[in-house]
Amino acid sequence: MSTLGSFIWSIADQLRGPYRPNQYGNVILPLTILRRLDCILEPDRETVRELAAKFGNPNRLRVEVRKATGRSFYNTSKYSFANLLADADGLADNLTDYIDRFSDDVDVFTYFKFKEEIDALEAAGLLREVVKSFGAIDLHPDEVSNADMGDAFEYIIRKFNEAANETSGDHYTPRDAIRLLVDMLFAEKDADLTEAEIVRSLYDPTAGTGGMLSLAEEHLLAQNPGASLSLYGQEYNPQSYAICKSDLLAKGHDATNIAFGNTLTDDAFKNRQFDFCMSNPPYGVDWKQYAKAIKQESESAGPYGRFAPGLPSTSDGQMLFLLHLAHKMRKPEDGGGRAGIVMNGSPLFNGAAESGPSNIRKWLLENDLVEAIVALPTSMFFNTGIATYIWILDNTKHPDRKGTVQLIDGSEFWTKMRKSLGSKNRELSEEDRANIVKLYADFTDADPDTSKVLRTDEFGYWTVTIERPLLDDEGNPVVDRKGKPKPDAKKRDTENVPFTYGGSTAADEGRTEVVQAYFDTEVKSHVPDAWIDWTKIKVGYEIPFTRHFYKYVPPRPLAEIDADLEKQVSKILDLLREVEQ
Template sequence: MIPNILQYESKIWATADLLRGCGIKESEWPSFMMPFFALVMIESRLVRMFDELKAEIGEEAWADISQDELIELIQDKGQGYNAYIFEKNQTLKDICQNDKSFDIDFEGYLHGFDGETKDLLGVDTTQGEKFLDIKGVIAKIKAKKVLLGYTKEWSGIDLKPFDNSAITTLEEHIKRRWADISAETAGEQYTPDDVIALIAEIIASKIEDSDRLLKIYDCTCGGGNLLFGVEDRIKVKVKRLTQTFGQDWNDALYALAKIESRFRVDSKIEHGNTLTDDKFYNDEFDVVTANPPYGVSWKGYEKDLRNDKTQRFKYLPSISDGQLLFMQHLISKLNANGMGVVVHNGSTLFSGDAGSAESNIRKWMLDSDIVEAVIQLPTDEFFNTGIYTYLWVLNKNKKRRDQVMLINASEKFKPLKKNKGSKRKEVDEASRLEIVETLTNFVDNDYARVFDKEFFYFNKQAIMLTNVDEQGRTFASHLKEDQTSLKLKPVKLENGERTLTEFTITKYDLERFSSLLEVYEQDIKPFVDSLDYKEQPLVVMTKEAMYSFDADQETLIKEALGQKEALGCGRIVVKAALKKATKTQPERIEITVELTPNYQKDYEIIPFHRNEAANRAAIEAFMAKYITKPFEYLENVVGVEINFNKVFYKPEKLRDVGDILKEIRFLDEELKRLEEELAL
């Protein structure tokens, strides 16, 4: 009976004891363990492939095969080659038996691999791409004088009895622990098994048995756990031939995924930055899935993206977060009937105001009717973050056109018996099936709602308000039809602290001031800049009248011949400008004063209606109900956000007042009793 492969997880992790013993930091363990895990994984699969090939040919025919024919047969499998294993019949465990020849044999063993395997392991690396960098790791371990012991620990891990699927499962668990302890790039999250299972269930629910090839793509595949995990689970649920495609630019994770891909029937893994160098630019896929990094800047390749000619990116989001770049890329890779499930954090739902790139991307997605559902997962679901995460379900072949379902699965989980880093919960099988059934039925229930897509749209209507005083008056009533302001010719300005009486300073004034610019910067400009008609008692005096602003009544005041007149709400605008000399006037500083109406730009958020006439009517009805001041319409921008709190928020039930009073009386009596006891 073949044992459960996960029993080997602790044995593999025990190899790190030697690393701890020679002072290597825990955060560095993954870089030391990855190449040796890959080595053991490759060897076990090559030996298994060799045994299967032998059984397939039969013992009698096997005896007649020449060495050259054997090599050709093995190479035709496309899974790799190793001269020590196939020609000398020696494995890593055999090499570790002789400590005297170990160094030479181990070097020969590593160089006995085929060229691609050596590249992925980093056997001959001198510069450039190192991938798993086994050469560098060996040098460091050798310096610690534990290379033989460390290699021997790994050679004792025998994975030969297990098939590809079982080894992939083990690999996922090991990579998860690496992700948990390593100082990963900000925003990179390892996708846990239960989330992979949920994604696979969603995809499988929309796929039928067929002879047609199913092409599955992950644009940020990492070590392949999500891509291959989805493939394996789909094949259990649906009778379909599958082909996987993935790309990643992390050297070590790409190498692990590439090695894994060679032991699968049909898989292509490429290395590079998907956003700037799409290795599958001519391909479209039936299924896309990804868990792209959260909140990671794309500033390092901003120029490339702004000059991108592929037309993948309708809008470029904030440079501090590239999630929606990956989303747009994935949508561009879907074929005519393609679908996908993409993991994001909450920022893709609501970041950016109306008119921003983020809002425009969401609007473009909903306008294109490609979003079928968004599913909120529980917190504490991932290994190194406790935040809410969301599954975007994309579908070019939606049955319910122009509708989107929100599923609040935040309570659909089972607590883990033992925490795994930040992961304290898992979406168990019963919950997964329930979520998929809800999505399939596409009707409201207590944790899911179906909306017309326009529910998520909103109008951001800009208006220009004309502020009025307590009597509802505005200074605009004192202006002629073509006027925007009333210009004054002041003889004196006072702001309660200083008085300014000189309004045109010429070269004559240089006898009193060493520099005209110095006067402007150090004397007049601070005076003008400090003026605030609402806070300082600014008084403007002309030959005819005196003007000020009454903050209590919010109105401009004109005083002439002892009579005060309220002019309505407005502003006193004072400006100073340095003017160059002209033919008729010398170089000078000019101060101007104007009275203007008090305008204020404002924005109103108003529900959106699909019909243009109905939408305009809704905006006008909103304004009539809520805006009491005179205003003019400015631009209207339609934004999109998806707000789970708005839909699923349940206010805390308030306690009955009688119960609260009863509790207060009880506490009062308890306090009196305690006071009496203390007095005794």
Template sequence: MNILQYESKIWATADLLRGSGIKESEWPSYMMPFFALTMIESRLIRMLDSLREEIGEEVFSNLPLEDLRDLIKDLGQGYNVYIFEKNKRLADICKNDKSFEFDFNAYLQGFDGETKDLLGVDASDGEKYLDIRGIINRLEAKNVLMGYTKLWSEIDLKPFNNSEITTLEEHIKRKWADISAETAGEQYTPDDVIALISEIISSKIEESDKLLKIYDCTCGGGNLLFGVEDRINEKFDRLTQTYGQDWNDSLYALAKIESRFRPDSIIEHGNTLVNDRFSNEVFDVVIANPPYGVSWKGYQKHIENDKTERFKFIPQTTDGQLLFMQHLISKLDTTGIGVVVHNGSTLFSGDAGSPESNIRKWMLDSDIVEAVIQLPTDEFFNTGIYTYLWILNKNKDPQRKDKVMLINASEKFKPLKKNKGSKRKEIDKDNRLQIVDTLIKFQSTDSAQVFDKEIFYFNKQAIMLTNVDEYGNSFEAKLKPGKKSEKLKPVRLTNGEHELNEFVISQFDKTKYDSLAEFFEEDIKPFINSLDYKEQQLIITTATEKYWFDAEKETIIKEVDDKRELMGCGKILVKCTLKKASKTQPERIEISVEITPDYQKDYEIIPFQRDETSNKAGIEAFMKRYITKPFVYLENTIGVQLNFNKIFYKPEELREVADILADIDLIDNELKSLEVGLKL
């Protein structure tokens, strides 16, 4: 039997919801608790059958009830009085409409405390995990509770094992993500991507007696975490144990329920970034598809005050992906490996010196990044953008030391016959094996490149340019030693439209303004700020000289007795200040003018070299070649970006001119034939 036969049957329950006037976007909240209920019941019955087979039918039949309870409870997979003591299932309860309401409530109350808590059986104050009590109340109000429950009772998952039930769960949750418009990538990772991640991990582990600990810090409903475990168990006899954490109530509950039917699996509830429930653990394998483009501003203070030292740098609050990345790296064992799904922003967001760039630099400095794989577009159910797998490895082969591989797998896919939301492609088995083989060989090909990690580093060299006029001169040469500017004592200032003769103002028009401060803010300050010595013909007159800027020659002109002197490129700065009254002077507005050299802060992006001396020489050679103006060096900041487009860009091949002309002639002849036909 193929368990996916139940996918359509489960979604048929939505017809009843539609007929009851329940919005499509709300269907997942109605379906999640009943799917969990069906899953729990089938697994408890299968557990009971396994126990009966293990101890023998005769012994089982004569087992005292208390002993049976102890045996079942020791397994830690849950308990239900109706199932184990009354031998009744949900389907049996649905046969009698007269006692259904009483029996269904008793059936739910018959679960063990943890199961009731996860289902939300006794919830009274709003939602509680799966909130089945809230859903029951709403279905009762629409008089469809029994009919809806009966549909679910007809779904028998008992014949299927954990892995098969997980597969069905993945398909159901994929549709939940599809219709509830969750954040892209936040809720569901497609089967084919899970399979690829599993193949990558399998290529890096081997048979061992050592327990393999697998961790997902944003496990959601557990599809990625448990999917990877199942696929590893298919390839290896090695013991595995899964650990996960999520703060979405309903998805956590689904993962927690699933975990109870897996050996020693541990799922915790809460915000990983604020409260790491595995703070004392490290893992052999870390995997995650953390939410991207989701703000973490709501708990910003918690992150900034974090004492675990896992966050080396704090990125922008608009996206927490690189917070999760740092957390995951902190959870890796000394020989641990990881595969993390991200969108493209983690590759290049943030300038040199930004937290995002510094996080990438720290990762490459630590030599923990082995590869980054670009997946095809249209791979996820809620988004069509490119996504990337970061391959982390704290035990890289010596020949891979300080190297990073970029794999362009954007064309490694098979089109789906039928789209699933935004998902139009899948990475089929052949393409998955090709990608993994490329990673294993670690050699450059048409679709993959191996680089020394420093290729992704760059110098952002800040400089202070001294602008010069057309003759190569700066006003700096006219200044006296130790002076940064020349202060003028103007008697007149004009820009051709307005003229200013008073440079210390203590009087104002009291019919327009209530105070000198108001006059300053509403009149003087806007006027002074509007002056532009380059765009306007701003002329400054002192007792003996005139100054203005010649925009054509880019120089300051000084005129004395009709004789003009070129002073070099500079700036004319007009400033105004409101001064408070003192013992000797009244409250006043002071307007001042000074001429300064025209300095301009700029930066250049320059290739990086590992050796410090060589890097410095490279910067100097670059500046000598490209910068012609006088300058001084300021700070140099090292940035890191991984640019797939730059590395794998292929320009479109241009067609031959003769071929284009031939096509034009062909079209022209076709048009002439059409004209002839129209005339006839």
């Protein structure tokens, strides 16, 4: 739990009455951001005011401020937390002036509609005390690290959503899960990332409050302090966007790299690819309201568009983000890219052969983009206990990994938390993460209980339609004009035939031989009058993760079960005797 977050949230006690608990965040979040930026700006405030008086052109002023302070943003107001309370009667107007005089890249307060909150606080007689409380907190990065600030924001958001009876999973991902994703995302490129003064780009299309971007930067700089990581992101939740952007501003990043909007309908970085991409998209989110725009893009963009491989069900948009990330990886001829995404289990197997989800898996696997999939422990997230998985994509795989996918069962690598946070009662310790990353790095089947390396064609199958003849009243097959037996629709059946049946390694090219061999062995011997409708064969792909790691547990011996039953019967009879007495 964040001590700072708890302290900031305690200020909400002043809001009781005029504000309901689920409204506290509308005040606390923007004021926390404002105080953070205020502390950062304070040492150079007079310098910036002098430059503002000298240079009226905003573009020129931005250049001069950067030269003088090293920062890309500024504020030209004569007010700050240091003097806002001096004019008690004009506090609301002066605070509004302070917010209005930030440079254009600081648009975060607009997304909180904070001017309306200032008026509401003033009307309730609360503005002065709340501003005074925040003015007493020193949130300068020298006092509160970026990591601690991120923890504080996440704590506040979680408390805010608990009060509103909402889930927090849409806003942020547990940091232990992010760290594992970052470890794996960078693992294959660790040698490259230690080069002096390297420059890399990282992109998150579901940026939330920026937790993934921040921890990825922290990881890289820990390995290579001289490295430079340009951070890019897009977020459609106004408050999360504002927090993410303000966090990057505080760290000195180019805040224009954080865009507001719906990534699926309006890609803010349409013509860009990145070295690294990562995302934790919302699970099971309905995209019916965007379906028209997405389908139009899919049809008009041609074979190289984001959604060309296929579209999932409108009831779950996870795989749209999966396709988006694959599209945003830097092209192989430009050095290649890697992507990591956290999803639930449905993208592994949902959809029948030649459905949208199956075609998406087909495209990813046949283009050899899936490098590894890791099963995480359950009860890892704040708002759900379901099974989740990390997918790692790479379009320039190491030669040893080409044509394969590594499945890692990390579900047993967890540490019990001392105190649960919502649904989260397990976490990945540093040792847990190291064990999973080692399994990935070793790239072996040596321990089949935790790691398996499979060829991409091992996930393919054909759905084959099996027909049987329609019989007349006398039991004879009904034939068409060409003398061929008519199929009985009621007896029609389908069989899923693995590409690898009979040890085949020919993938779809072995269709005729493998399907016929399967039919002769598995069907014909039991149903002699059946035949294959070769015109209806469909190709499908699925990743049956749990099947590959299934562990057979034999049932208990009957004698042991009978003995237990006899004990229970004896107890029941004894209880009945006591009642009768």
